[in-house]
Amino acid sequence: MLLVPAGAWLLLLLVAPSLMILEFSLHPGLRPGQAFGAYGLGNYLQIFQPIYLQVIGRSLYFAISSTLTCLLLGFPVAYWIAVMAPKRWQNLLLVGFVLPLWTSSLLRSYAWITILRPTGVLNTLLSTIGLPTLDLLNQQSAVLIGLSYNFLPYMVLILYASLEKLDKRLLEAAADLGANPQQVFWKVTVPQTLPGIAAGCLLVFITSLGDFVVPELLGGASSMTAARLIYNQFLGATRNWGFGSSLSMLLILAVSVSIALLIKYGDQEPERY
């Protein structure tokens, strides 16, 4: 009985819309205001055309690279806040680090435009100290910078939660057994925080896969991503809701599979005692 409200919400907010998208996706070339035509897989087959595969490939590339960047940058920061910083400063540091989240991601992307543009902050700085300037804006590198910056706080938050729970005595135990700091890190810290690492990566991966503000604003002429392609199908001139739905289903599937993998393998870690 207690599950009824939760179940109802789930049905209303998650299952029903997904089923609707599924239904749309099974009518090739469906457009709004039209009667549903025959069922078919045409929308899904369309995805396999090289230009669309290229778009999906770029989205994956952006998502995977920004996830790795966030992990590489986020782990030391989270480790420092959770393990090394004085206890009473931890909350303050954490708040400071996630403060950018209080601003709109659009605003943050505009800030990066200001920094990266040809006559922007970065290049002014570089030329002041006599270094060659960089043409970063309207390139893939700008998208990676923007995505990583946008999602780094999420990664840090999740890794912090995981590292903060890390039993420090296990680190001492490993050192006691002869492990040097690197060995302690790879043999204890990383395995112990693996669920947090997986959760953080998954969150960053999913959100950057679906993000289109950053590629749109920072990516320049060649920045079409799956999210923007879907947007174009729904609200662009073509209004091919069928194809847009099949692309959406693909994203939903990718996200569901990764979450399922996380639940399955993330759960294998034995409980703490």
Add this chain to the structure above:
Amino acid sequence: MPPTNFRNSRFLKRSPQFSMTTRRRFLQASAAATTGVILANCQRNLSDVGSSDGGNTASPTSGSTDTLHVYTWADYTDQELADSFTQKTGIRVVSDTYDSNETMLAKLQAGGGNIYSVIYPSDYMVQKMIGMGMLTELDKSQIEGVDNLRDKWSNPGYDPGNAHSIPTTWGTTGLIYNSTVLNPNPEDWAYLWDEQRQISRKMTLLDDVREVMGASLRSLGYSYNSVDPAEIEAAHQRLVELKPAIASFKSFGWEDQLMTGDTVLSMVYSVDAISATLENPDLNYIIPASGSSVWTDTMAIPTTAPNPEAAYAWINFLLEPENAARAVERLKFATPNQPAFELLSNELKENTDLFPPDDVLKNCEGIAPISQEISELYDRYWTELRSA
């Protein structure tokens, strides 16, 4: 207004220094344009700012005859306009804004638009919506001042006899450039290819498939609205050639980069270009000689309108030359209303960017609706261009 146009004329009113408030307003509006929160538009309660029920669009006030909900482009209306309307008629105005015709259409089709009695579809969208039976046939006996419209808009192709819509603003698509940097100055679309090296990675084009493809088609001597696959293919190839020189596709936000010198040339809508040129005398706007697109935005009453009487009152109010002229002075859009045009200051009247001479306009076409198949062809080429 052309398809998927993320125009944001709020941006027009910013100072060159980018005051914080305009910046924020701009970001708010463009956030709606880009973040995909498309159906949740920024809403402003024009006549009742600050009141407790100001943001209450969730509950349709269809029963109420003293409130008019208007769904419009950002800054086609403002507080002053709404106040004087309320003063005159006693009808409260609540206005929501959208950033593309498709957004507006999607919201109305999804049933979320049934509180609106007045909408502002662009030319091709009027045609499309008439086809879908979504616009009320206007009762001309309730409208005064239709004869004020200039000849060009008295019987437009997209809506013969203005049976379903009243033209309210118009404009063109063209190029804005920094005249102190570029030599020679551009005159036609061909410039983009001829001077590709000079403007490489310092050029932005509109983020709009039909406008960009149209420009390419026109540069080849074809129609802006070509439906010939071979011509479309040729236009696409020509854009692929240009691609390495394009910094980005932007329908808004190009002003910054142009003013700081990061870019030197942008393909833009006249309505956005005019205040940029007024702010910075180095910037010039041209309508390419071989022709471009000309667009019209209209006022129309959806068939679902809960308060048609107030809608007619609103349309009549804006057809009055004094009201229309005051709006143009403030908001800097071109009006098809001849007596209103006469009332404008000479400076505006003589601004050929705002009101281009007929010999320039004669080469321009409106963006015409195209068939699904051709639309998909355009879209595929667009996706290819944007992802290569």
Add this chain to the structure above:
Amino acid sequence: MSQTVIQDPSAAIDIKVDVELRNVFKVFNGDTAVRGIDISICQGEFFSILGPSGCGKTTTLRLIAGFEEPTGGEILIRGKSVAHVPPYLRPVNTVFQSYALFNHMTVLDNIAFGLRIKRLGKAEIQQRVSEALRLVKMESFARRFPSQLSGGQQQRVALARALVNRPAVVLLDEPLGALDLKLRKEMQVELSNLHQTLGVTFIMVTHDQEEALSLSDRIAVMHEGRIEQIGTPSDIYENPQTPFVADFIGDTNLFQGYVEASDPAALQITTDKGLKMVVQPQETWNGATSQPVVVSVRPEKIQVSLNELDNQPNCYSGRLKHVMYLGTHVHYLVELSSGDCLTVLQPNRAESLPALHTPIHVYWSATDCLALTA
């Protein structure tokens, strides 16, 4: 391990010192946890550090393990200073208070951890791990994860994980603290056996005096960052050097007082409540007349009589306030006429117990009590 104890290791050349602390201090953010302690622990010794919580005993252990650096003083392991030597380079292994087993590894991997770090050969690792598993009787649990084990089993794994590395010194931090009473007793026996089998130096921190007394060769009693006394269990129990040790180790009755007169054979003491006592001074006694002292009498050293005994120096009248029957013993609470309350523990001699409120006399000999300088 025999109970022959080396009070001064430097005196016996053939006894090697494994761990030595010289005037070690440790200050945490202005709080001094360890205030200048000196300890010498011999090779093969089972040494306990005993004290109430917060006395600095765990800090001392962590200083030896290397998890903390001393603020002052010096620590030597096998004669070498270990200042600035990180934990992973010290020849010690620790059994942690709540075991700190790696829950992402099986029992086998936990035990093999140290050996793999040392990059020993596969065969050797296997052989030593199974040896260690056999030692702690956990052979059949090698493939389990720590979370699938009971507390006692985890304890054994933690022991095996430390011992398998054949350290010079095994540090045990409250090793049995988390176990229930019965299991604790069992493990005490096993710990003792392990120690005797392996001959490795054990340093154990505990707050459980019984555990310390039953297992240790020597005990250091710590109080407020200082060592109150180091000695064999019987030393600590029979000859406490300070009132704190007397009170902390076992039960005792304490009387505050001062020395009225002293000669080498006997001290005449008057307690604050006015009782006259005769106490034989300890060998180390060097107090003077009018020196404030605390007289300590163990409950089991007090005799009870229904009649007054003239020939006893320390005989006082009182009444029986409470009797507790403990089976092997009987526990009496006696209120003296001076107002002092005494606990008395007598073997159960199957006599009928005196009734409550019975007038009664308690007495003890001058050699059965101690005068400790307060």
